Structure formats: structure tokens, C-alpha cells
Amino acid sequence: MDYIVFKNENALYWECNYSCDNAIFLKLGSDRYFITDGRYTIDAKESVKDANVITTNDLLLKVIELLKKHKIKKITIDPKEWDILSYKRLKDSVRTKIKFKPNFSHLKRMVKSEKEIELLQKAVIIGKKSFKKIAKEILKDPNRDEYSLNFMAESILRDFGKRDISFEPILAISENAAKPHAMPTNRVLKKGDLILLDAGVKYKRYCSDRTRTAFFDGEELNFKYKQKFSNSLIQKAYDTVLKAHDKAIKKARSGMKAKEIDKIARDVIEKAGFGKYFVHSTGHGVGLDIHEMPYISSKSETIIEDGMVFTIEPGIYIEGEFGIRIEDMVVMQNSRAKIL
């Protein structure tokens, strides 16, 4: 299959070990081209693997020239990647038949290599250590608002400027944790609160993703699975989420459809009477992108395979009261899910 990767940094990086914010990758038979502009010539020539680096002011014109020169009959593109203006120009300039294949790059990247799994594992370990440091730092000075707590968490995750993070961390207190994508507020932490922390770091561009929900009794705090809440409804919800998390991981098998894994977690939560409070999917793939295929949702027909890496992250959110989520990344190996 001949194809074009259009200005998508992670897809470009995956193809040839380098990316920048203005580049197109072209695979024509055994010829591979990385086309970028003059600002990146030096860096690209140093870092691009297995592709010819071409520098030009008009990237798309170079694509058109190459398609003509190689007399390419059919080329595949991802229609989600292209804006209309660029596509129209391409289409009107070549005789090549342009075939749409949505997500083709994501589909190729869905099953990870051994090397990729190693990098993801390292990212997860760094992320895990950061959670420990954040708990320690909260205990040093708990009397802070979410702005300050989030900033502190981000500083630790970023190792004070030396590391990239997968996304802006979410550190939300009690009722603010009820929004799955909570933004920080001036709400100050106090004894008896619940803390939800959802965060990840990057290791050599590969992402980690992790969520823990913890009880703060004024004295102690840890982001382990075992938590004791003072409120019995919260405790029941927490135990339900943990059970859904554990069961989905234990029962997941290669060969299942993604939606079957979603159902395992969802059933536990529904059975406990919290069904309508589990407002999102059970998980998503993680790799160079923090959200990628496979999506572990109630509609996903994707067949799970060994080598896939995704999150299991059931949750219960009761508006105005609390939110709970427990998330781990797993890799499918020997047909089973192993926590990274």
C-alpha cells in the first residue's frame, strides 16, 4: 500500500523516528520520503531513519511531483488528517486515484512492538513514582487549593522542566472530582476529602496514563488501591470501581471484542446500582498518542490482540458530591491483560 502521512507528528515519528510541525511522509513502493521545510533540514537529516529527506518551501508541490514521477496509480490517505484546501489541490493536480482510509496510521500502530512496550513500561514506572512524590508533597503542606495542588503535581511530573507530560494532570478534590475532566478551582483541601489524581508522563515520546482516588484523613495519604473512606456511600462506590477495574483486567482475553471488555466493567457497576454514574468508556489505547486505538467502549467492535496496550479506567461520578476513577495501563500478552 502506498500512502501519505500528512502533518501528524506522532504518525510521522512512528514512520521514521523524527517529526516536526511541518512535514509530510510519503511511501511509494520501497521508496520513502520525508518532506519538510528549510527550518528543519539539519535536524531531519540527522534523525530521520529509512527515508529520503527533502527540503522545500512547498511541501504539497513536492508530493505532487513525486506522485507524477513515480506514475503512482493509487495512494491512500487518512481523510481525517487533511484539510479540504490541501486535499483539493492534491486531487486537482494528479491523475493518481486517492483512496480514503480513516485512521490507517492508528490501525498500524495499534499492536505495539516489544521495543514500544518497553518504552511504555518505563513511562508507567516514572509516572508511578511521580504519584508517590505528589502524595508526599501534599502531606508536607496540605492546606492548598486545587490551583496550587495541580501546579505542584505538574511540576513533579515534569521533573521541574526536564520531562514532557502526556497531558495536563487532573488533581480534583471531592465534589470537583465529579467532573471527569475537572479544571482546577480555588477549593482548598481539608480533612476528610477525597483526592482524584489522573496524570501521565512521556518517556522517549511514549505516554503513560494513571488514575488513583485516595482518602485524605488529615494525616495520611497514599495512592494505593486499598482506601478507607469515612463516608459509606463513597466507600461502596470506591469498592465497586475497584472491583470493576480488577474484573475487567482479570477477564480480558485476546480474541474478545473491545466492547466485551467494556461490558465486564460496566456490568459490575450496573449490578451495584451505579450504572448511570459511569458516564464514559472503560478505556483507550495508549502509545505515542495519549488516546489512540483500541477504544474500550460499549460500541467498539475492535478485536483485542496480543501486543495491544490500553487503559482500564472505570469510574463513578455523582454530581455535586464526588467522583471516583481507578486507571491502569495494561498490555495484552499470552492472551491476557498484564498491568504495566
Place this chain on the structure above:
Amino acid sequence: MDYIVFKNENALYWECNYSCDNAIFLKLGSDRYFITDGRYTIDAKESVKDANVITTNDLLLKVIELLKKHKIKKITIDPKEWDILSYKRLKDSVRTKIKFKPNFSHLKRMVKSEKEIELLQKAVIIGKKSFKKIAKEILKDPNRDEYSLNFMAESILRDFGKRDISFEPILAISENAAKPHAMPTNRVLKKGDLILLDAGVKYKRYCSDRTRTAFFDGEELNFKYKQKFSNSLIQKAYDTVLKAHDKAIKKARSGMKAKEIDKIARDVIEKAGFGKYFVHSTGHGVGLDIHEMPYISSKSETIIEDGMVFTIEPGIYIEGEFGIRIEDMVVMQNSRAKIL
């Protein structure tokens, strides 16, 4: 003109005072619609001004229904905003003629209102104060590498988590400043170095942007225009950049083409023999987006008008040695450029 704003947060915000990461705005005659999904219903109903909020799982289907219901003959879209897949679905579902107008939202936002200029002015003042604080903080502990210096600068600009920034700041030392978009390294600051700081903050979503280049003599540091370097070539380059900056601001007039302003700055630098080291445009518009129209480049035919806000930021970059840039934001008023 009837038009659609497709999932562009700043354009959505400009139309109706609210945005989220999944929304479409539709203007049909005097009817205005903000279409989003259920996650944002509450927030949108609270904040959207002058538009009907519609919540749906399928945003584009709602657009199609509204175009049919209102029997719209012609609708304008920005072809740079739309992916092919969404566009094809729209086109194949309606009889409406779809007119392409690249950048139409940016064109509307190019001349700022009094209110917008006030917000931009406030952002600039906060940014300016941050520069002072950063200089002070460097002096407290100058023996740091670029990672640490950048992180410190970003922390101050973000007011330790309470404020948004326009972009990741650039704090580059001497030879690293030679890359206009330098990434931090482990290079440690030392006596006799030059420091280039390019940074901005947001105030109520409006951006500031500012660059200063300063000499660090081991004792003192300030980000004022007047700088004394120990190296005479750097001094000459600095004085040239400052002269280009001052002259472009002094001579800019409403009614000029943007490229004429670029030429004023470029001529100063060329005359001093540094022409080939001024590798970028003289400036860019600033508003809700950090880079927007008008672009003050050698090719821009845009006619400058009162109410436009843009940067003047000439620079000289000598690879492996040093980089210098001085940048201010100006607003055109009574036909002249006033520094914000």
C-alpha cells in the same frame, strides 16, 4: 453572510463568549446556534451569549437539519478548518451551496474593538511584570541550566498555576538563542552570557507576546531596551535590532501594506550588513490566537488599519554564536503604532 464555525475554539469564543473542544457555531440570518454535546450543556447554557444552545450526540447532523429547515441556499465555511470526512458528509447531505472563504473568521477578528484592546493591554502589563520578576529570580540563583530557568520562568508567568500562558516561554542562553524557536538544554548560565526571553500570558483569553535580549554580567540583569554587551559584534547586532524595532514602530502608518512595515525593519538590518541573519518576518497579529492576522511579512499585502494589534520583532541570529530579538506588541491608533 451565513456561515459555520467548525470546532475552532477561539473563533467560537469570539462569536458567543464560550467555547469547548467539541462545538459548531452556525449563523443563519439573524439566528445563531451553538451546537455541542451533552458534556457541555450546563456550562454552555450558562455562558453562551446571543446564540441558541443545542445539545446533541451528532453535531454535524444538527447542522444539516438546520440548513434544511431554514432552506439555506448558500453557506460560507473556512476550508482550512474542515477535515475532508466531515465536509463530504455535509456536502452530500444538503442542497445548500457551500462557499469556501479561507480565514474568514481571522479576517473578521483582525481589527480589534476597544474592549479587546483593553484586554490585550492588560495581558501585556501582566507579561511585562512577569519579565521583571523573572530577572529578579535569575539573579537570586543564576547558576542554573536552561531547563531550570525555563521552568522557573513558566512558573512565574503562570503565577504558579493560576494563569494561562500564550505559549511555552523561550529562555535561551547565548549560542542557543541563535535558534528562533530554541528548546531548553542543560546549558548553564554564566557571567558574560546573553539571555533571550520570549514569553506571554493570557488575560481573559487574550494573549500577550514580548521578547527581550539582555546581557548578564554576573551581577546585574534587566530586560530593558538599553543593554551593554562585552562583545562588540553582539553590541552592534543588538543596536541594529533595536534600531529596526524603533524605526518600524515609528514609521508604521495605517493605510500602509503590511509588507511595507516589514521592509522598514528589514532595511535597517540589511544596511548594517546583517540581512541574511534576519530569518523570519517582522511580526504577526495577536488576539485570542497568539499568531493571527495581520502577518507583517515581506509578502503580506494586507492593508494596515486602526485597531489592528500586532508584534514588531526583528531579530538577528548567528548560528553557534548568538541570537537577538526585541519584540513589542503595538496597536494602530490615529494611524500610528502605539506600543501596548
